[in-house]
Each structure stands twice: as structure tokens, then as C-alpha cells.
Amino acid sequence: MAKVRVGVAGYGVIGQRLADGVSLQGDMELAGVADVAPTLSVRALREKGMPYKFYTAAPDKREDLDKAGIPISGTLEDLVQNVDVMLDATSAGIGAKNKELYKKYDIKAIFQGGEKDSVADVFFHGYANYEKGLGAQFLKLTSxxxxxxxxxxxxxxxxxxxxxxxxxxxxxxxxxxxxxxxxxxxxxxxxxxxxxxxxxxxxxxxxxxxxxxxxxxxxxxxxxxxxxxxxxxxxxxxxxxxxxxxxxxxxxxxxxxxxxxxxxxxxxxxxxxxxxxxxxxxxxxxxxxxxxxxxxxxxxxPQEAVVIPENMDAIRACMRMQEDRIEATSLTNKYLGIGKWRN
Ligand SMILES: NC(=O)c1ccc[n+]([C@@H]2O[C@H](COP(=O)([O-])OP(=O)(O)OC[C@H]3O[C@@H](n4cnc5c(N)ncnc54)[C@H](O)[C@@H]3O)[C@@H](O)[C@H]2O)c1
Structure with a gap:
């Protein structure tokens, strides 16, 4: 089965960790990450040798990224056309605006806790209501x-x-x-x-x-x-x-x-x-x-990392990668290395 292609919008506290989480999942492929400016996290991405392709979500401010020497693979709109699902971890409220882009290209998207509940069809948690997320176009994760x-x-x-x-x-x-x-x-x-x-x-x-x-x-x-x-x-x-x-x-x-x-x-x-x-x-x-x-x-x-596994579960649910919540959450756990401490 082809790997599910995932993009991340917003490369901040949560977005960086989502990108790392996706790249660890054996059945997913990280297509790239998008942000608006050469933030410290984006500069660190460059210094690490660009393990992830970077797309600009603010093409009019491309000059700032060029000045900081950030290699750019395209725009957020280009990235969106090349994925099955976007994880939107932009600053609270921006996800609702980006949703228009996700709708335009008819892709799935998963929003974070800072967005209003109305941004999504389903308010999602991997263990508590996995089944509700099956096949849904827009999910929102709990805080x-x-x-x-x-x-x-x-x-x-x-x-x-x-x-x-x-x-x-x-x-x-x-x-x-x-x-x-x-x-x-x-x-x-x-x-x-x-x-x-x-x-x-x-x-x-x-x-x-x-x-x-x-x-x-x-x-x-x-x-x-x-x-x-x-x-x-x-x-x-x-x-x-x-x-x-x-x-x-x-x-x-x-x-x-x-x-x-x-x-x-x-x-x-x-x-x-x-x-x-x-x-x-x-x-x-x-x-x-x-x-x-x-x-x-x-x-x-641990506020910065705790939502990453449930985001991986959300990809599994909306893409119908697994129909069963235990099968899905177990795969997420395996790829993230959760549970090693029990050995
Ligand atoms: N920080 C936490 O502990 C935490 C925990 C759980 C959930 N959340 C939620 O996750 C979401 C992101 O929070 P964060 O803490 O990572 O914020 P953050 O400020 O660290 O990161 C947001 C990133 O989005 C970028 N951005 C802004 N506008 C953009 C656009 N139009 N396109 C692409 N990128 C854009 C910003 O430059 C920034 O890098 C929020 O909804 C927040 O409520 C945060």
C-alpha cells in the first residue's frame, strides 16, 4: 500500500514535533513543512541540513526567507496539492483561514486545540472516539x-x-x-x-x-x-x-x-x-x-509533545488506514517508540 502523504503547516512548537512524528511513521511520508518567516525553528531546520522540504505560506515575504538562506521548495499552495492530508499547527485562528485552501484542493486536514471547534467536522481523540474520525475530512484535536x-x-x-x-x-x-x-x-x-x-x-x-x-x-x-x-x-x-x-x-x-x-x-x-x-x-x-x-x-x-500521538491516530482515522482504534493507536505507539520503558 502506498504511504499516506502528509504536510505540516506552521513549523512552531507543535508543528516541528508533528513533522518528526510523521517521519517516524513507517506507513506515512512527510511531503514538507510550511511557515511564513525565518523563525528560529526554520533557521534550525536549515542548520540541520533541511531534513524536511520547506514551503512558504507567505510568498510576498519570500525575500526574508531568501536573506536567511532558507531553501524554498514552493508555496503552501504547492504543498497542499501534493498531500493526502495536512496537519495544521499554525497560530490559533489561522487554521480556519487555511481551511479554504484545503477545501479548494479537496484534501483532508487536522487542526489543533487553538482553533474553534467549528473548524472541523469531528472533535477527535485517538482512544476515546477514533471511530468518529473514520473518513472525516476535517478533524480537530483536543488541547x-x-x-x-x-x-x-x-x-x-x-x-x-x-x-x-x-x-x-x-x-x-x-x-x-x-x-x-x-x-x-x-x-x-x-x-x-x-x-x-x-x-x-x-x-x-x-x-x-x-x-x-x-x-x-x-x-x-x-x-x-x-x-x-x-x-x-x-x-x-x-x-x-x-x-x-x-x-x-x-x-x-x-x-x-x-x-x-x-x-x-x-x-x-x-x-x-x-x-x-x-x-x-x-x-x-x-x-x-x-x-x-x-x-x-x-x-x-508534557504540553509540547502529548498531542503528537493523537495527531498520528487522527491521520490513521481520516485516511481509514486502520478501522480499529486499538490497531491504529498501537501502530502509532510502535512507530513513536512509546512503551519502550516497559521492557
Ligand atoms: N504549545 C503547546 O503547548 C500546545 C499544545 C497543544 C496544542 N497547541 C495548539 O497548537 C497550535 C500551534 O501552537 P504552537 O504552540 O505550536 O504555536 P507556535 O507559535 O509555536 O507555532 C505556530 C507557527 O505557525 C506559523 N504560522 C503563522 N501563520 C501561518 C500561516 N498562515 N501559514 C503557515 N504557518 C503560519 C508561525 O510562524 C509559527 O511558527 C495552536 O492551535 C495551539 O493552541 C499548542
Missing amino acids: CNTTGLIRAVDCLDRAVGVEKVAITIIRRVADPGDYHRGLTNALQVEHAPSHQALDLMTIMPHVQATGILIHTPVTHGHIITVVATPKKTLSIESTMDLLGAHPRIRMVSLDEGFLGNASLFRYARDLGNPRGDMYEIAAWRDSIVMSGNDVMFAINV
Whole structure:
């Protein structure tokens, strides 16, 4: 079977990682990446010897790219004509504009969490609603927090049924490379309910969800505490077993030295993972407690990398590469090397 041809629009925090993710998938081919300017990521692409073909999404500003010595293979419009599916990881709101181009050439496209839900036919998560994405033209991925959260809630829900969840999101306020002004010595409380809880209900309408989000002046990962009300009895041990069996959840403990978000970031760097990335969320064994019949636990969400596997699943769904969610997610995991730590 011919490899599925994929393009990436927006070579920023998420786009670079999507490009790397696609190039690791044995049954996909990365046709190229597109951006508007010689950003640091685009300059780094050149310095690395152009492993990916670069297309300009702003042909009128081509001169800036030429000045920076960036080899250009064509325009975004050229790239779009040469792919089966585009992953759009442009700055929030631009994807809706690019959609016109995707419609013009009748190709499929997958948008990221910053776009409005209305940009897509299906709001997608690889584990929770893979089947809904089958053959769809336009998919939108959940945000980083929601992607990690749904992995954990869907895992418990498939085993024992989950009636409702209440979450607290301790949200990193910026990515490590960001320079826009942010909080330096303050936590900021968002209006409740958090959009992540509402998004969870869009994908899992049978679960009642609500939550509070607190912006926190750190850059390496979100931490979410989850209180879940199961339909059948759960214990600390059975929760640990269920979460621990999920391919994209890593069980960690304080005794091992995983004290919080920074420990996981450091561990990813010690593993030699590019950019200190980790595709898995982590759940702390020591955080699992019972409150009556409810179970409560804490997860760590590496915001820059966590959505990459679910984007690969989305390509598999919309291109109907696999009809079955376990078959699809397992292939994504295999090509990304997820689960090596279990050996
Ligand atoms: N950063 C995160 O932690 C994170 C996590 C999950 C989802 N997301 C979502 O992913 C999307 C991208 O976020 P990001 O953090 O990678 O942003 P970013 O600013 O790092 O990257 C966006 C890139 O798009 C480029 N761009 C702007 N207009 C363009 C156009 N017309 N055509 C092509 N490229 C264009 C920019 O130059 C930039 O390089 C957003 O929807 C965001 O909400 C971000």
C-alpha cells in the first residue's frame, strides 16, 4: 500500500514535533513543512541540513526567507496539492483561514486545540472516539491538557464506567521558549468550568465533567488532579493497574525521584529524547486516594509533545488506514517508540 502523504503547516512548537512524528511513521511520508518567516525553528531546520522540504505560506515575504538562506521548495499552495492530508499547527485562528485552501484542493486536514471547534467536522481523540474520525475530512484535536486527561478518564471508563469527574488543572503558563510577558510571582484562577472539562464532555458525552484551572508560572508541564466517580467499585490497587496498563500512561512514584513536573522533564532529557519531549502522561502511584467511592489521582501532561500521538491516530482515522482504534493507536505507539520503558 502506498504511504499516506502528509504536510505540516506552521513549523512552531507543535508543528516541528508533528513533522518528526510523521517521519517516524513507517506507513506515512512527510511531503514538507510550511511557515511564513525565518523563525528560529526554520533557521534550525536549515542548520540541520533541511531534513524536511520547506514551503512558504507567505510568498510576498519570500525575500526574508531568501536573506536567511532558507531553501524554498514552493508555496503552501504547492504543498497542499501534493498531500493526502495536512496537519495544521499554525497560530490559533489561522487554521480556519487555511481551511479554504484545503477545501479548494479537496484534501483532508487536522487542526489543533487553538482553533474553534467549528473548524472541523469531528472533535477527535485517538482512544476515546477514533471511530468518529473514520473518513472525516476535517478533524480537530483536543488541547494538550484535554488530550492527557481523556487518556486517563477513558481508560477508567472503558473498564468500570465513569459517571462524573471533577478536575483541577495546574496549568503551565508558557512554553520554555516563550518571551511574551507572563505571570512571575502569582497564580491566576480562570472562570470555571474549565474548557478542558467541557471538551471532555463533547468527546465523552456520557461523563459529567467540571473543573477549575489555575495558571502557574512554570513552563515544563501541566499537572491535573482528577476526582472520578466510577460506576463499579474501584480501589487504589485496581486504579493503579488500569492506568498502568494504558500504553500512553507512565506510572511513576515519589520514591523513585519523580517529585513533580520538573523531574519528568529532566528524565526525558536524560533519556536523550529530542527537545526533552515525552509523549506519555505520567500518573503518580503515590497520588491515588479514595474519597468514599470516588478515586482521586494526579497526572503530569508534557504540553509540547502529548498531542503528537493523537495527531498520528487522527491521520490513521481520516485516511481509514486502520478501522480499529486499538490497531491504529498501537501502530502509532510502535512507530513513536512509546512503551519502550516497559521492557
Ligand atoms: N504549545 C503547546 O503547548 C500546545 C499544545 C497543544 C496544542 N497547541 C495548539 O497548537 C497550535 C500551534 O501552537 P504552537 O504552540 O505550536 O504555536 P507556535 O507559535 O509555536 O507555532 C505556530 C507557527 O505557525 C506559523 N504560522 C503563522 N501563520 C501561518 C500561516 N498562515 N501559514 C503557515 N504557518 C503560519 C508561525 O510562524 C509559527 O511558527 C495552536 O492551535 C495551539 O493552541 C499548542
